[in-house]
């Protein structure tokens with residue numbers, strides 16, 4: 461058994477204690493609270509964390525482990541061998557875990573390599589976060605991400621595509637509702653898959669007990685996906701009052717990935733990022749931030765999604781998203797809840813992880829300082845535990 465003591469504790473539900481104790485047995489949390497309230501085991505390894513903060517391991521609802529986050533990840537991914545992609549993904553899994561992100565949802569790789577990575581992590585062959593994998597996303601012919609996607613052009617083809625994903629063993633089905641920043645010749649705002657095509661894929665995913673996510677940037681495409689039954693909107697660049705209303709009515713989550721355009725604009729053309737990606741990011745960034753604020757103020761459920769793997773959006777720097785979320789109005793506590801409890805609910809893993817409660821997995825992030833005083837402290841990683849085991 462392990463006893464963590466003397467630290468600030470944030471449990472993921474909105475509660476925090478200044479001087480707390482947390483008891484872990486095997487891979488599970490068994491007790492937590494103020495020192496006098498917790499029964500301490502007779503024999504345990506005591507870990508003193510004075511000056512530190514302990515919180516649930518973070519959850520990133522949108523990553524791409526297969527992407528090397530250089531100037532043009534998609535071109536690199538398409539050109540390289542599968543072995544190289546697998547090695548890249550394995551390394552990215554390790555650095556993500558070490559940064560305190562203990563659960564991820566991968567929303568697009570190459571040839572189902574993400575499923576192999578997921579399984580290798582689960583079997584303990586390689587270090588990495590708990591992982592939900594999306595396999596191939598479903599897009600229209602020539603649509604956003606077609607280089608890696610499964611191209612469809614009718615509801616029947618979309619149904620087939622979803623069934624192929626389920627047969628391969630994906631945990632989530634991702635569909636492309638609109639154009640995007642990274643593909644030349646497609647507009648971020650334009651709708652792509654039709655509502656009927658998306659509905660066909662979503663029905664199959666839900667029948668198989670899987671959630672669905674959509675890359676969706678323009679308003680019409682986002683609304684199409686919501687009407688089709690989507691569970692989460694990724695990016696959500698052009699939200700308006702009506703779209704937010706629809707999200708609230710149907711309990712649709714937002715995974716904003718604010719860091720993705722942030723880094724593209726920050727590094728820019730000088731770093732070799734394709735001109736079309738920089739130009740589109742510059743064009744959409746302000747809308748993107750405004751949409752996030754609108755969704756937040758309106759009470760839409762928001763999770764942490766980063767799109768890690770896009771240009772200079774480096775794996776292991778995921779928690780920078782929380783800083784941007786706080787810059788745009790969230791309190792540090794709300795940002796932490798988004799990256800823990802709310803993320804676990806969207807991913808459907810909230811019985812196991814997302815909050816620190818007796819019976820849940822001991823996935824823990826320990827940082828120096830207090831992230832509630834300054835959210836940047838979330839990146840001052842001191843220790844990470846997954847399943848109660850210290851990640852080295």
Ligand SMILES: [Zn+2]
Pocket residue numbers: 522523524567568767
């Ligand atoms: Zn993405």
